[in-house]
Amino acid sequence: MNSVPTSSLTPRSPSAAPTIPVPPARVALVGNPNTGKTTLFNALTGLRQRVGNFAGVTVERVEGSYRAADGRSVAVLDLPGTYSLATASPDERIAHDVLMRRSGDGWIPDVVVVVVDATHLERNLFLVSQVLELGLPVVVALNQADAAERSGTRIDVPELSFALGVPVVPTVATRGEGLEPLRRAIDDAVRLPPPGRRFALPAAVAMAVAPLELQLQEHGLSRAEAQLEALRLLSIDATETGAYDGAVERARDALRAANEEPGQIEASLRYAWISQIVTRCVSSAERPSHATSDRIDGVVLHRVIGPMIFLALMALVFQALFTWATPLQDALEALVARVGDVVTATLPAGDLRSLLVDGVIAGVGSVVVFLPQIAILFTCIGVLEDSGYMARAALLMDRVMRRVGLHGRSFIPMLSGYACAVPAIMATRTIGEPKDRLATIMVVPLMSCSARLPVYTLLIGAFIPATMLFGSVSLQSLTLLAMYLLGTLAALAAAAVFKRTLLKGPVRPMILELPPYRWPSPRALLVTVAQRCRLFLRRAGTVILALSIVLWALATWPRLPVDPARSDAAQRELALEHSALGRIGRAIEPAVAPLGFDWKIGVSIAASFAAREVFVSTMGTIYGVGGDDGDTAKLTTVLRAERRADGTPVYSLPVALSLLVFYVFALMCMSTIAITVREAGGGAVGWRWAALQFGYMLALAWGAAFVTYRVAMVLSGGTNA
Template sequence: MTTIQPSPTDSTTPVATEARHDGRQELLRVAIIGNPNTGKTTLFNALTGLRQRVGNFAGVTVERVEGGFKGPDGRRITVLDLPGSYSLSAGSPDEQVALEVLLHRDADRWTPDVVLVVIDAVHLERNLFLASQVLELGIPVVIALNQFDVAQDEGIAIDVPELIHELGVPIVPTVAKRGEGLDPLKRALITAASLPAPARKFVLPADVEDALAPLKSCLVEAGLTPTAAGMEALRLLSVSKSEPHLVTVPQLQVQIQDAMATLKNRGFTPNRLESEVRYAWIAGVIERTVSRPRTIKQNLSDQIDRIALHRVLGPVIFLVLMAVVFQAVFSWATPLMDGIEVLIGALGGAVGDRMADGDLKSLVVDGVFGGVGSVLVFLPQIAILFAFITLLEHSGYMARAAFLMDRIMRTVGLHGKSFIPMLSGYACAVPGVMATRTIEDPKDRLATIMVVPLMSCSARLPVYTLLIGAFVPATSLIPGLTLQGATMLGMYLLGTVAALAVAAIFKRTLLKGPVRPMILELPPYRLPSAWSLLVSVAQRCQLFLRRAGTVILALSIVLWAMATYPKSAVDASLPAEAQQEQQLEHSVLGQIGHAIEPVVRPLGYDWKIGVSIAASFAAREVFVSTMGTIYGVGSENEAALTEKLVAETNPVTGQRVYTPLVAIGLMVFYVFALMCISTVAVTVREAGGGALGWKWATIQFGYMLVLAYVAAWIVYAGGTALGWGG
């Protein structure tokens, strides 16, 4: 049995990092890390508010969120929100990113001056494992003892002064969702920057220290501080797969194998050594600092889970919640959409009235207001969808959804943990693909990446809403649910079922492998912070607006030019709309459309739909702006575009171009087709980069396009055969 003893005070502990000595006295860099479900992101949002920027770590696509605030002393404090990690074991790509930053191996050279470790006060024992690793990195540390109010409500008494004594770093109780403890926390971060960095709080047996000494020396030569090398040497004993830096450091792999062999000869189990020594120390800390009530009553979360996780009621509740979400997307957003439509119409009309007739006016009114405005009107629906997804995630229900889906996911070769990135795909496929980094098994991660884009993302909402609003009546099915809401839910369910079916095919062919058991923490149910919800929704809306103001604007201008030139002679005796149609027929866009038409005609589409589909390969929502540009709705936006689509007829046959059957087939096409350059790019990088990444991205794009075409053809041909084509 290994004996762990407290370490003596070490006055020679290395102080801080090189970043603290480069003359940047006005900037303090703080990296925030913690286990999932500790309220880390809520605390980050509370500290930084909306003063954040989102990007990616260099060389990887894990989302990088930075924010900042001004400290009590006037100093500028920059905060980097590291991915949630249970430890620094680097078992997943997310944990690998956190380790790279904390060991100063980040490609961006983002070197923290202070590390803020967020700990769940209710689950102190489990959270202290990560904290104990961070304490050994040679960087000043502050601990936020978050959800302190929940611990008190459950009768858990934590002796904070004694805990400070045990860990040797500032500890601040916080309630992030209510903003409690923020001021003391900010002061602690500034104070910690001038304190000596902490060191290991326990002593390893002499035999272990001797066995690890050569490995530690090798790591110090590779650039780590002595304290960080001690942590890394102990961690590497349990590493089961190669990491990038193991290849670049000469003799490191040899030293790891030698250390493991020596420890085995001395009676230790190397891959369990770190967890044994850390948890032995943690047990002593908990015994001296925490007292719990003798009788543990069933908490509210357990009582709710008896219903929410029921084998029958659980899936029904999940389905009802999804129906509420999609019905709300229609009913709640309507007043806001009408308001935006009136505002855009007024702005477009005011600008158009002050311009002389001609191409410039057409560009502004039809190209800019008609293209971008037709997409901006859907912002309320996207905001509502993001709000619901964020609410489900922050409340703790998202983990339950993954648990409920585990039984279904296992039948297709995955486990419930893969469903979390798929649920994220409802908002956007890009973060959904990036969220697969929490999946340890490479084949499971790749299979999930390949199907995430099948989940209907928010970019499909403008397409669904336009077509459902025009061709699906708002007939009430049951109280609170209309045929429109049910159709929207049907599109999302279709994508989800297809994703599961395709995942089963991949896991039985190209990515065949065993089904691994799922280990998933179910966080307690919480009422999310209104501010945190606002920040999350605002960030996503900003990204949507940025795309509307860049990609969609640029494409709208290009499409307007293609629809306007070259100029051709038109019959002046015809009505204005007929003249516009004649000009459009002979334009570059019209010529391209007629070339595409034979390909899309079997699906019931005309050349205008074909052009809009082709344009939306950049981004799905461009379909709506392209239709707005083609039909020249100007600033009148959705209502006018809907009227145009409903009234559109084939000039030869006189039949309506758009019917409910065509609309359903078009929505089915967009359920399956991968119309998003950003998703292709992130798949390339997440699937391995280079030729390997492009191989998987090509397979993904190809199978989704074929699936979309075949499914849309089946809908149109089958519906026509049944007499539903009118």
């Protein structure tokens, strides 16, 4: 490893002859986190990538394209945010690799657009000063020009452009302003002389690093690249300087002899240059908006009031999930029942009718009715994210997280886990420390994702009384909140265990930037929610539809000959038990009986290892096949009426609670397993982590459900153990 020069710059061919500039075909968007790169990318390309008001929304490279004025297609790459070219968490590395021409697929930008947040020009110029030295054509997009203006900051654009030596274009990405000038500047940039370092090194520093720069050039780097790389090597970890070890050490010694601190040299040179520019180009009046934001933070981040606000907001969300969603859900249920009735009335009795009514409509329909909950959940998450509250919640949790052994940065992926574990696990790429990242990946699926919502709502709706406490809080929404809290606490506890055993490591201080408070944009919100709803319906129309048909078939064959001596109901029940599904169920039953579950629940759980919602659709199919023909009753009603042979209800409160707890903990999602394999290192290593994750969560689910069932039985004085 160490025999290869660990340079971050790939040597260019030494004989690159000067050529007539061709119009740019590839443009990369880079910049600090949360500056609006993705918003700009969406505006340029018409795509709909996820944006959000906190750092680290984009963790992958995404390519799109736009048509230039002459009709040529220009490829645009949206990249994760990065503060500098030296630090590297996995998401930042993706941006660095493209800028340093090291990306695996050889994607080299013709023009680099640095997206700069005009309200934080000083901090953003650090990355700009580094990118200027890469030797690639650069355009600076001075984004959030509207916010800068509102806060009273005036930026002299021509002066800034002159100081940087590259075109500067003010933009307001959210409103699509400045796109045309930006496209023109991109086209023109290839014809301008290449940018470079804009400040001179002090003589002592220049002398100290000159030998290192020479050695880098001998390894094939251009002069500009060698200069950039030399400064970078001075400040990074001694273990990473690789083949230049000796030269780096000599340069550091020479600097120390000249009374300079080698680790600080790059930052102090760049910031000195930046502060000159800021003095020249920026004039700021009073900033009233900062004062407001600080006042809000004073309350929201308060030691005592802060967590109370957090809990109250969460409680509000769960109340919304029940009270607002119920009328819509009832309407959808009525619609599904109506469709079932129409099909029943039109088709003659037989396998086709049973397949459509008991398989497809009962299965898919029972899941689709939860669409309102999904829409409300994602609206709430969207508002929390876009207003800037999400990052505050993470900061609020920092103290708790630290005790666990992680830091607040891990809390953002965990919060995203409330939506779906897959993007949440991807979001751990913002965590630089590999052990912290792995620990976070391992616990993210404990956060209750939106796929659990149908299961929770079905069971809570059916078995928790809709009593109102204190006149306004429903017991049902409190139960739902309790499920989410249980998952969150378990995730924290599991993280603590991982950080003390397999993934032992120090807690590093967190740098988490607080985004400004903003009114969430209704349009952006609508786009996200619509996208999520479409995804939910697509799952219902594909995975769940397919599984419903398979389960219907398993529940129908082999057939039991009709015995006229039996009642209709008894015949149906026996036929179900005689079917392949019934036999599978009987085989599973011993494993789930200690949790209070019968074979039907057991089969539904087994089927839902593909995806959690399948639990609901399987219940729909089982009770559809086993239920009365030609009558599509609400699943909740059917569940409540279900009796054991001895006449006791199958779904007692202890059973319902035990089942809820099981779903809080169990990892039942193929996509999560696949993403864990990939993000935990891929190959055998990835599989090992994924297996461990699946195993510990299953053990936890079984154990917790067992305890819940026993305790609830004792408390409720029940007997049917």
